[in-house]
Amino acid sequence: MVSHIDSDKEDKNSFSAREGFAIFVRLLGYVRPYLKRLALGFVVLLIGAIMTAVVPLIIRTSVDQIITENNTQLLDQVLLLLIGIFLFQSILNYIEHIVMAYVGESVVANLRKRLFDHLQSLSMSFYNNSRTGDIVTRITSDSSLVQQSISFELVQILNQIITIVIGLIVLFVLNWRLTAIILLAVPLIFGLTFFLGLRIQKAANRMQTNLAEAANVVEENIQGVQVVKSFAQQRYENQRFSGNVHNTFLAALGLARLYASMIALTGFLGFATISITLWYGTREVLLGQFTAGGVVAYLLLALSVVAAMGISVMSYGQIQSALGAARRIFDMIDIIPEITEHPDARQLAAVRGEVHLENVSHAYEPNTSVLRGITIHASPGQTIALVGPSGAGKSTLVNLIPRFYDVSEGAIRIDGHDIRNVTLESLNQQIGIVPQETFLFAQSIAGNIRYGKSDATQAEVEEAARAANAHNFIVNDLSDGYETLVGERGVKLSGGQRQRISIARAILKNPRILILDEATSSLDSESERLIQDALNRLMQGRTSFVIAHRLSTIVNADWIVVLNNGQIVEQGTHTDLVDRSEGFYQKLYKFQFALDQSSAA
Numbered sequence: 001m002v003s004h005i006d007s008d009k010e011d012k013n014s015f016s017a018r019e020g021f022a023i024f025v026r027l028l029g030y031v032r033p034y035l036k037r038l039a040l041g042f043v044v045l046l047i048g049a050i051m052t053a054v055v056p057l058i059i060r061t062s063v064d065q066i067i068t069e070n071n072t073q074l075l076d077q078v079l080l081l082l083i084g085i086f087l088f089q090s091i092l093n094y095i096e097h098i099v100m101a102y103v104g105e106s107v108v109a110n111l112r113k114r115l116f117d118h119l120q121s122l123s124m125s126f127y128n129n130s131r132t133g134d135i136v137t138r139i140t141s142d143s144s145l146v147q148q149s150i151s152f153e154l155v156q157i158l159n160q161i162i163t164i165v166i167g168l169i170v171l172f173v174l175n176w177r178l179t180a181i182i183l184l185a186v187p188l189i190f191g192l193t194f195f196l197g198l199r200i201q202k203a204a205n206r207m208q209t210n211l212a213e214a215a216n217v218v219e220e221n222i223q224g225v226q227v228v229k230s231f232a233q234q235r236y237e238n239q240r241f242s243g244n245v246h247n248t249f250l251a252a253l254g255l256a257r258l259y260a261s262m263i264a265l266t267g268f269l270g271f272a273t274i275s276i277t278l279w280y281g282t283r284e285v286l287l288g289q290f291t292a293g294g295v296v297a298y299l300l301l302a303l304s305v306v307a308a309m310g311i312s313v314m315s316y317g318q319i320q321s322a323l324g325a326a327r328r329i330f331d332m333i334d335i336i337p338e339i340t341e342h343p344d345a346r347q348l349a350a351v352r353g354e355v356h357l358e359n360v361s362h363a364y365e366p367n368t369s370v371l372r373g374i375t376i377h378a379s380p381g382q383t384i385a386l387v388g389p390s391g392a393g394k395s396t397l398v399n400l401i402p403r404f405y406d407v408s409e410g411a412i413r414i415d416g417h418d419i420r421n422v423t424l425e426s427l428n429q430q431i432g433i434v435p436q437e438t439f440l441f442a443q444s445i446a447g448n449i450r451y452g453k454s455d456a457t458q459a460e461v462e463e464a465a466r467a468a469n470a471h472n473f474i475v476n477d478l479s480d481g482y483e484t485l486v487g488e489r490g491v492k493l494s495g496g497q498r499q500r501i502s503i504a505r506a507i508l509k510n511p512r513i514l515i516l517d518e519a520t521s522s523l524d525s526e527s528e529r530l531i532q533d534a535l536n537r538l539m540q541g542r543t544s545f546v547i548a549h550r551l552s553t554i555v556n557a558d559w560i561v562v563l564n565n566g567q568i569v570e571q572g573t574h575t576d577l578v579d580r581s582e583g584f585y586q587k588l589y590k591f592q593f594a595l596d597q598s599s600a601a
């Protein structure tokens with residue numbers, strides 16, 4: 001199963017012509033809703049191409065007639081006619097560009113929405129194995145490449161193909177012998193295009209991959225700015241970024257070189273062909289087999305056909321690089337979410353809050369189980385404290401309840417319903433999580449508290465903030481009260497403040513089941529008390545799973561589960577466990593909490 005993207009694989013940089021065609025067809029699927037507009041664009045294109053072919057014919061007849069009859073009046077009329085035709089062509093051009101821009105922009109907008117929507121459905125394991133810059137580049141830069149190619153290159157190539165076909169027919173009628181010379185160059189030009197096209201696609205892909213790597217560095221530097229600064233690693237980070245930018249530059253240069261070769265070679269082939277036709281055509285005029293007007297008309301049309309060949313070759317190259325980008329997008333869309341809803345999953349209606357873990361095991365990677373044979377029963381409203389050394393599997397265990405990961409064996413039931421048989425949305429509506437590290441959105445305080453209940457009134461928001469002991473600092477210490485913007489990830493607040501906002505958010509959501517990963521960082525006793533107080537209020541009347549580091553939480557818990565090495569080693573109430581001589585809990589209690597108790601006393 002594909003659960004994440006592998007951007008580093010070199011062989012992923014290229015694909016065969018057949019694969020490219022499949023991607024192209026898939027992209028066309030996104031164009032389908034706009035077929036009417038596309039048809040309009042096509043008609044406009046066709047008229048334009050016919051006019052391009054007609055102009056030389058007008059010129060031929062008029063030149064021959066004007067010269068033989070010495071007719072200046074006809075010359076003036078021809079001028080007006082030509083200007084009229086070119087004006088009309090410009091209008092057609094304008095319409096065509098607007099129509100195609102609409103189609104291209106719509107396709108890329110749909111593609112971006114589809115991709116974002118898909119990202120939302122992907123499981124935690126995908127995010128554990130992916131890099132932000134890589135994901136963002138696909139939504140932004142890769143999508144842009146696809147958009148350009150649909151808005152512009154697709155029209156170009158269609159336009160040029162129609163011009164070439166109609167042009168060649170007229171050329172053939174004008175003088176088939178000359179046209180045979182032009183046709184000789186065609187296989188050469190197209191062979192070359194195909195040869196360079198695959199290389200272009202490969203180079204473009206390499207460029208996008210390196211760009212994504214650079215984006216990863218930027219992302220990490222922003223997230224980790226404090227670490228970078230405190231370890232004075234700016235120079236190292238600069239090097240890392242420069243390295244990726246340089247690789248992007250090299251790939252872009254390679255791409256430019258390929259395009260340059262393409263332009264130079266097709267240009268040369270085109271103009272060499274034109275020169276030969278000029279030479280041959282003039283000889284025919286001298287021999288009386290062809291008129292002067294015929295040669296002029298022929299050359300004009302031959303020039304536009306050759307130019308059309310050149311342009312379509314370029315467009316082909318551009319489309320190749322866009323196909324690489326499209327594939328990077330489709331690769332991500334094709335990732336199958338690990339956690340999926342059962343086809344006939346039911347809504348989990350408002351629950352009482354009974355949570356039952358039945359012989360649960362979990363392995364992140366095959367054959368390395370992190371949890372084994374865990375059975376825990378929580379009656380509605382009970383508080384279960386999870387304690388144990390670092391790496392014991394506490395976070396893993398609580399992450400199984402909202403189905404961030406699925407159990408490898410056993411089952412988890414809420415009010416008797418296996419959580420795999422209910423919709424993910426309804427499951428998560430019943431569960432509130434206050435994580436160890438609070439994440440706030442770069443919005444206002446009120447916006448953050450309201451996150452789980454967007455229709456909450458201001459009064460409800462304030463009530464939740466009061467219960468979370470946050471109201472006072474919000475009104476007294478913050479410049480704009482509830483409208484204060486908290487900065488990215490909430491950096492403008494202190495750790496304790498952030499935590500209380502996160503508690504208020506959970507209180508407002510009012511879930512029946514609560515998961516709490518207590519922060520280990522020690523706060524001053526006043527903040528500690530405020531938070532503890534807020535947590536107690538939050539836990540009231542809810543089934544709570546608490547990864548506990550605070551003695552007071554543990555002592556007050558209805559049931560304590562001691563985990564070690566992925567297994568339950570002891571369980572019971574505080575009084576049961578603390579008396580068990582030489583028990584795991586007793587040792588833990590002595591080392592970890594005795595100090596706590598003495599300072600509290």
Ligand SMILES: Nc1ncnc2c1ncn2[C@@H]1O[C@H](COP(=O)(O)OP(=O)(O)OP(=O)(O)O)[C@@H](O)[C@H]1O
Pocket residue numbers: 128364365370388389390391392393394395396397
């Ligand atoms: N996403 C993951 N992918 C693979 N292995 C993981 C993942 N998360 C945790 N682990 C592994 O699972 C084991 C249990 O980790 P877990 O985070 O559940 O421990 P914990 O009890 O919460 O520890 P702590 O008290 O330090 O938070 C560890 O050995 C860890 O390396």
Ligand SMILES: [Mg+2]
Pocket residue numbers: 394395396
């Ligand atoms: Mg943990």
